[in-house]
Amino acid sequence: MIKVGIDAGGTLIKIAVMEKETTDYRKFPVSELKQAASWINGMKNAQICITGGKAALLASYLDTAPAEIVEFEASSSGVRYLLARNAMSQTEFVFTNVGTGTSIHHLENGGHRRVGGTGVGGGTIMGLSRLLTGITDYETIVSMAAKGMRDRIDLKVSHIYEGAEPPIPGDLTASNFGNLMSLHAEEQLSREDLLASVIGLVGETVATTSVLAAGQCGMSTIVFIGSSFIGNDLLKQVVERYTELRGAQARFLENGEYCGAIGALLSLA
Ligand SMILES: Nc1ncnc2c1ncn2[C@@H]1O[C@H](COP(=O)(O)OP(=O)(O)OP(=O)(O)O)[C@@H](O)[C@H]1O
Ligand SMILES: [Mg+2]
Structure with missing residues (x-):
């Protein structure tokens, strides 16, 4: 028997397939929802459980009605599973899912609770990148951003406290995109620079919001998940440092x- 867990989100459909002892992973963009459905329908004798905002839509194209699970329950259980597999023993922590949008959860021994979120997330990376550079391909955005410099776009605390001792670390961003007003008209910003600052804005917002939420729960470990980190070392660095x-x-x-x-897969009997 094949077990299939599906998380159909706002941007990407993520699928985990377990056959005997091995698990394979596959993803489709939501724009290819019907192709994803045919691929799933191609698996005979599969037990399927589905979650995510596009679960009902995707389920409507499946040959047999799948089981359903609440999104936050599924992601919590997946986080616990991956932590255990990676020999990380945290039992109580906060996790932040940076998907199209960002949601923050507190996991305790007994259960989990959504503790916050922000509309700044992976969708913001895509939207602002498109607006500022015209680029719409995720991998291109991420690889170009890695080559950019943020200094002429973002204003640091140390920029404001020029020559004086700041009361908070000078390396913190005082204002994302706040340095642009002092840019000289003839100066050109590269697309790489703009993309690096977009990732900076999203990473710093996600980290700051998560740390505040974690503080309210008395937690100091935050596990970050979501497709926004795929191949995106710059976002990981910004989030980790902040x-x-x-x-x-x-x-x-x-x-x-x-x-x-x-x-979703693990919830199948
Ligand atoms: N191949 C890709 N195409 C588009 N976006 C990608 C791709 N790979 C990574 N991303 C990034 O991942 C984000 C989507 O993350 P994720 O798949 O976790 O969200 P989702 O589950 O679809 O959305 P939500 O949970 O908010 O409904 C995109 O906004 C983008 O920043
Ligand atoms: Mg999601």
Whole structure:
């Protein structure tokens, strides 16, 4: 018997397929929802569980009605599973899912609770990148951003406290995109620079919001998941550094973008 867990999100459909002892992962963009459905329909004798905002839509194209699970329950269970597999023993922590949007959850021994979120997330990376550079391909955005410099776009605390001792770390961003007003008319910004600052804005917002939420729960470990980290070392670096600057620790999980799909799969008997 094949077990299939599906997390159909706002941007990407993530699928985990378990056959005997091995688990394979696969993703489709939501724009290819029908192709994803045919691929799933091609698996005979499969037991399927589905979650995510596009679950009902995707289910309507499947040959047999799948089981369903609440998205946050699925992602929590997937996070626990991946943590255990990676020999990380945290039992109580906060996790932040940076998907199209961002949601933050507190996991305790007994259960989980959504503790916050922000509309700044992976969708913001895509939208602002398109607006500022015209680029719409995720991999291109991420690889170009890695080559950019943020200094002429973002205003740091040390820029404001020029020559004086700032009361908070000078390396913190005082204002994302706030340095643009002092840019000379003839100066050109590269697309790489703009993209690096977009990733900076999203990473710093996600980290700051998560640290504040974690503080309210008395937690200092934050596990970050979601497809926004795929191949995106720059976002990981920004999130890690900002989380640490604010006194907490960031953890990233390999295959973390599949937590929802894994949780859906695990809920099958
Ligand atoms: N191949 C890709 N195409 C588009 N976006 C990608 C791709 N790979 C990574 N991303 C990034 O991942 C984000 C989507 O993350 P994820 O798949 O976790 O969200 P989702 O589950 O679809 O959305 P939500 O959970 O908010 O409904 C995109 O906004 C983008 O920043
Ligand atoms: Mg999602």
